[in-house]
Amino acid sequence: MPRISLDDLTVLAENALARAGASAESAAVTARALVAAEAQGLASHGMSRVPQYAAHLRNGRVEGGAVPRIVHERAAACLVDAGEGLAFPACALAVTEAIGRARQCGVAFVGVTRSHHFGVAADHLAPVAAAGMVGLAFGNSPAAMPAWGGRRALFGTNPIAAVFPRRSEPPLAIDLSLSEVARGKLMVAAREGKSIPEGWALDKDGNPTTDPKAGLEGSMLPVGGVKGAMLALIVELLSCALTGAAFGFEADSFFTEAGNRPRIGQAFLVVDPGSLAGSDTFYDRMEVLIAAMTQDPEVRLPGLRRLDIAKKAAKEGVEVPAALLDQLKGLAA
Numbered sequence: 001m002p003r004i005s006l007d008d009l010t011v012l013a014e015n016a017l018a019r020a021g022a023s024a025e026s027a028a029v030t031a032r033a034l035v036a037a038e039a040q041g042l043a044s045h046g047m048s049r050v051p052q053y054a055a056h057l058r059n060g061r062v063e064g065g066a067v068p069r070i071v072h073e074r075a076a077a078c079l080v081d082a083g084e085g086l087a088f089p090a091c092a093l094a095v096t097e098a099i100g101r102a103r104q105c106g107v108a109f110v111g112v113t114r115s116h117h118f119g120v121a122a123d124h125l126a127p128v129a130a131a132g133m134v135g136l137a138f139g140n141s142p143a144a145m146p147a148w149g150g151r152r153a154l155f156g157t158n159p160i161a162a163v164f165p166r167r168s169e170p171p172l173a174i175d176l177s178l179s180e181v182a183r184g185k186l187m188v189a190a191r192e193g194k195s196i197p198e199g200w201a202l203d204k205d206g207n208p209t210t211d212p213k214a215g216l217e218g219s220m221l222p223v224g225g226v227k228g229a230m231l232a233l234i235v236e237l238l239s240c241a242l243t244g245a246a247f248g249f250e251a252d253s254f255f256t257e258a259g260n261r262p263r264i265g266q267a268f269l270v271v272d273p274g275s276l277a278g279s280d281t282f283y284d285r286m287e288v289l290i291a292a293m294t295q296d297p298e299v300r301l302p303g304l305r306r307l308d309i310a311k312k313a314a315k316e317g318v319e320v321p322a323a324l325l326d327q328l329k330g331l332a333a
Helices: 006-020 024-039 049-058 087-105 121-130 183-192 212-217 226-241 279-293 304-316 322-332
Strands: 069-074 077-081 107-115 134-139 160-164 172-176 264-271
Touching (some): 006 024, 024 087, 024 121, 049 322, 077 087, 087 107, 087 121, 087 264, 121 134, 121 172, 121 264, 183 212
């Protein structure tokens, strides 16, 4: 596979999105986020999303010129309207607001409504950790998983992320989809003509499948069975019932070029440790737990592997499948 620098990849992604109809600011913010995902080795949330977003822009599924704005607020909470645009500018505004309000109030909850796919959930929380705060992120997505006991897709894969800063080390960053795997992995497998393990997905008739295309047409299986399904329900309610956003079953799939504007939701919770036991106590207790965890040499702290991969990518660039790279160049030309 050809190798390309992160800077060159960012220019390609930005130009592709801008030519498809995104504003300059939206294209830039989104391109940086997708390249960051690719740099971390998360291909399902990286460059493979550029053609998808571009198609949504061209087909009116996303408002390219949308400018996010605060539409409701109180001291420790507010609601950001993404304006049916790309999610990344709206999420950036939401996180900035959450940090500022948490400084004032000790805790803040900010929702995003009428939004789109928001990529790697944990990446939105990097500014929270940099501010010395604890952050949680939630987001829903078009229907991909059934309610427990059901057969039709109803909830999204609904990722949850959390970040916990450390005094002098990189933060712990936890990011998980509530399906057995992220749906984007099926998209990548389908594009590359590969099969998927049994236990990842069901076909449209509710039968187990190893065909990623059948899985994309069907539904994903929740991680942990009923527990994962219940967590997905919680995220659906936090991200949508509180924000007025569309539930997963009301949004057409991201994996089709035509369809409605998803209008899904995200939510960010930020806590200032200084408002509780104090930042010093928080940092001390973090290190006590981490020391206990790492006494077992097989334990790997969450988020550090992605960070190592990203550092290497910053120096060496990343490999991108030739067909995808050609597609990006065509979209950007």
